[in-house]
Amino acid sequence: MFHSLLIFVRYNKENEVKEGKHMEQRKILILTGNFGMGHRCVAEAIRQQLAAMHTHAQIQVLDLMDALFPNSSALLYRGFAQMVHHCPSLYNQLNRITGRCSTLPMQSWIADKMKELLKDAEIVVSTFPLCAQFAAMYKRKYHASIALYTYITDIGAQDEWIVPDTDLYFVGAQETKLDLLYKGVAPHSIHVCGIPVRQDFLHPMRQAHSGKTEILLMGGGLGLLPSAEDCLSVLSRCDSMHVTVITGKNQALYDTLRVKYPEITVIGYTEQVAQYMQRADVLVTKSGGATTFEAIHSETPLYILQPFLVQEFANARYIEQHRIGCVAWKKSQTIAQDILALAQDSPRLHEMKRNMHALKQSWEEICPVVAYNSRREPTAS
Numbered sequence: 001m002f003h004s005l006l007i008f009v010r011y012n013k014e015n016e017v018k019e020g021k022h023m024e025q026r027k028i029l030i031l032t033g034n035f036g037m038g039h040r041c042v043a044e045a046i047r048q049q050l051a052a053m054h055t056h057a058q059i060q061v062l063d064l065m066d067a068l069f070p071n072s073s074a075l076l077y078r079g080f081a082q083m084v085h086h087c088p089s090l091y092n093q094l095n096r097i098t099g100r101c102s103t104l105p106m107q108s109w110i111a112d113k114m115k116e117l118l119k120d121a122e123i124v125v126s127t128f129p130l131c132a133q134f135a136a137m138y139k140r141k142y143h144a145s146i147a148l149y150t151y152i153t154d155i156g157a158q159d160e161w162i163v164p165d166t167d168l169y170f171v172g173a174q175e176t177k178l179d180l181l182y183k184g185v186a187p188h189s190i191h192v193c194g195i196p197v198r199q200d201f202l203h204p205m206r207q208a209h210s211g212k213t214e215i216l217l218m219g220g221g222l223g224l225l226p227s228a229e230d231c232l233s234v235l236s237r238c239d240s241m242h243v244t245v246i247t248g249k250n251q252a253l254y255d256t257l258r259v260k261y262p263e264i265t266v267i268g269y270t271e272q273v274a275q276y277m278q279r280a281d282v283l284v285t286k287s288g289g290a291t292t293f294e295a296i297h298s299e300t301p302l303y304i305l306q307p308f309l310v311q312e313f314a315n316a317r318y319i320e321q322h323r324i325g326c327v328a329w330k331k332s333q334t335i336a337q338d339i340l341a342l343a344q345d346s347p348r349l350h351e352m353k354r355n356m357h358a359l360k361q362s363w364e365e366i367c368p369v370v371a372y373n374s375r376r377e378p379t380a381s
Contacts (some may be wrong), residue, residue: 016316031131038290047358114138129160154289156314195293217278231336287315301352
């Protein structure tokens with residue numbers, strides 16, 4: 001009897017080890033698109049999180065536009081950048097139209113291509129709406145059992161994010177969850193976990209600086225800094241301030257600022273954004289979702305330049321309502337004075353930092369693998 005019991009225990013232990021190894025080795029595909037840097041930054045943040053927690057998992061980040069349309073994706077991305085830069089109102093209008101569109105062209109062809117791309121994947125994570133829509137086409141056509149998880153990369157849950165056959169939504173805020181609930185998404189399908197940030201933002205360490213008040217200006221991956229040049233001359237002449245500008249991939253802006261404002265530090269594209277952000281006393285930027293949550297993790301108060309893209313308005317309202325920054329809702333001649341006033345208001349800055357810290361404590365600690373494993377666990381009777 002005792003011998004039989006030992007055999008039974010050993011058999012179950014071996015199966016537990018095998019099952020655990022299988023859980024670790026599952027294939028996870030993270031789909032994104034290069035429509036601004038935010039979606040790619042979130043995809044990379046998820047990859048880093050999963051790689052740190054599940055060392056044997058096969059994790060791949062895939063630019064879906066490059067994979068599906070290799071000969072035209074570069075042109076598509078350049079067109080997007082030009083439209084956002086020069087015709088934001090057209091972008092907003094197209095965004096509203098596509099959000100209401102219930103059908104997409106070439107569905108059968110796309111589903112077939114997705115079948116090739118998603119081969120052997122157990123978990124598919126999307127950080128861009130079109131990626132989720134294409135993955136859902138594959139699921140429907142082939143009755144695939146893959147788990148489809150969507151990370152919404154802004155506070156506002158526009159209609160295009162809501163895709164049938166999505167198993168779970170990971171969102172940044174309670175406001176996003178309420179928006180999804182209003183639009184018919186089931187409560188158990190939503191996790192409020194903050195918008196993911198890369199590992200170097202997770203453990204902020206105040207960086208040594210010049211002793212002056214540090215103001216950091218960033219325009220996102222496209223280097224967009226509308227109205228910022230109007231106030232740089234004022235900020236650069238303030239002896240108690242040190243100004244750093246990150247222009248991203250906007251080479252023309254980089255060249256202009258280097259010549260025009262030799263007193264400020266101008267940085268182009270850099271992988272050291274976390275260090276610059278953690279050193280800053282105030283971050284002046286646009287209200288992108290990824291940038292907002294990078295600032296929250298860094299506990300760096302925000303000054304938001306006038307929002308002009310549809311998704312930025314909800315982000316800006318979130319920043320204002322949670323008292324983690326200020327928003328310039330309209331173009332104004334007093335932006336420089338407003339930034340200086342905020343930078344010199346220590347009690348207000350401390351309150352913003354406390355509010356950022358409190359927001360971080362409110363988020364769920366969950367990742368796609370944990371969610372996937374949980375759905376397969378038997379429920380208690």
